Amino acid sequence: MADPVLVFRPEPGNGRTAEALRELGFTPILYPLYAAEALAWTPPAPAEIDAILLTSANAARLGGPGLSRFAHLPVFAVGEATAKAAGEAGFRIVRTGGGDAASTVPLIAAAGHARVLHLGGEDMRDYDPHGLTIARLPDYRMAARGDAAGLARALPRDRGVYGLVHSPRAGERLASLLGVGERDRMSIVAISEATSDACGAGWRERIFAGTPTEAAMLAGLQMLV
Numbered sequence: 529m530a531d532p533v534l535v536f537r538p539e540p541g542n543g544r545t546a547e548a549l550r551e552l553g554f555t556p557i558l559y560p561l562y563a564a565e566a567l568a569w570t571p572p573a574p575a576e577i578d579a580i581l582l583t584s585a586n587a588a589r590l591g592g593p594g595l596s597r598f599a600h601l602p603v604f605a606v607g608e609a610t611a612k613a614a615g616e617a618g619f620r621i622v623r624t625g626g627g628d629a630a631s632t633v634p635l636i637a638a639a640g641h642a643r644v645l646h647l648g649g650e651d652m653r654d655y656d657p658h659g660l661t662i663a664r665l666p667d668y669r670m671a672a673r674g675d676a677a678g679l680a681r682a683l684p685r686d687r688g689v690y691g692l693v694h695s696p697r698a699g700e701r702l703a704s705l706l707g708v709g710e711r712d713r714m715s716i717v718a719i720s721e722a723t724s725d726a727c728g729a730g731w732r733e734r735i736f737a738g739t740p741t742e743a744a745m746l747a748g749l750q751m752l753v
Contacts, residue, residue, distance in 0.1 A: 530555040531753055532684050534691040534714070536698045538562045538670070541609075545692065548746060557689070559682045561701045562670040564649075566590040569667045571597050572645060579604060579641035581662070583629050583648035585613035590668040591647060595619075598645065604636050627740070630655040633662075670697065676705045683713070688732060690752065692745055693718045699726030717748045 532555045535545045539560060546556035564586040571594040580603040582588055588595070588610065595617050602621040605611035611624045623639075625632025629646070636644055637658040646652070650666040679702075683689060691714050693699045699718060706714070708730040715733040718724035724736040733752060737744035 532557050532687070532689045533749065534559055534682065534689060536561045536691065536702060537694040538564055538673075541694070545694075545742060548742065552746060552750065554690075554749075557682055557684075559679060560673055561698050561705075563673050564590060564668050565671050566592060566668050567650065567666055569594060569647075569665050572663055572665075574598055574601070577601060577643050577645045577663070579636050579639070579644050580619070581629065581632060581636060581644050581646040581648075582606065582610050582614055583632075583646065583652070584668070585610045586649065586668045587647040588613035588617040588619075591617065592667070594667075595647075602639070602641070604632050604639075606632050628655075629653065633658050633660065636660060672701065674705070679705050680710075688713045688715065690715045690717065690749060692749065693723050693727055694742075694745075695719065696723045696726040699723045699728075703728040715752050717745050717752065719745055 530553050533549050534557050535542055542558050542560050549556040574597050580598055580601055582605045599618045603614045603619045604623050604625050605614050606625045606628055608624055611622045614622045625635050637660055644660050644662045646662050646664045647667050650669040652664055711730040712732050714731055716727050716731045718736040720740045721736050735748050737748050
């Protein structure tokens, strides 16, 4: 039997990770710990904005009809997946940034923009605005899914299992659902050191990717097996 791997990320990323695991010969077990939900938001007047900052693909997928008011403006997306979602949402001018808001805002400033609409999740982190006027509007939230009993049912009972953890939020929730005494059958591969730390102690093994990409996570998983 192929080694089972728990995948905790929300859809649609969950399904993409499962497909990659199958191609490598693993058996994915999908147990998302969060799901993205759209939030109501009131778009500002387009004349007040000259660039858009997107810090998540979900901000583009779940932004709704309000996004169309800004389709003519340049979009700065923090990563390739977010840039792709922006294009699919109808934005015509899309530039990929540095991986997060803090590293993408300087690119917006360097391009000569001054008034920015930042769309993202309801838990936006603080960052240096680099002199820009930035309106931060959450258009989605991450709602918790699953529970301790459901996770226990998802775990194979007769063998060890691996788990892929894609964010500190998921690591914290995983740790809250699986007690220290129940963790010794699972080996964790985290996307970053911060994510690994969020998972806590007691796991059979716990490593994090050298770069925060899924490709690096899968390479780490293959090293553990």
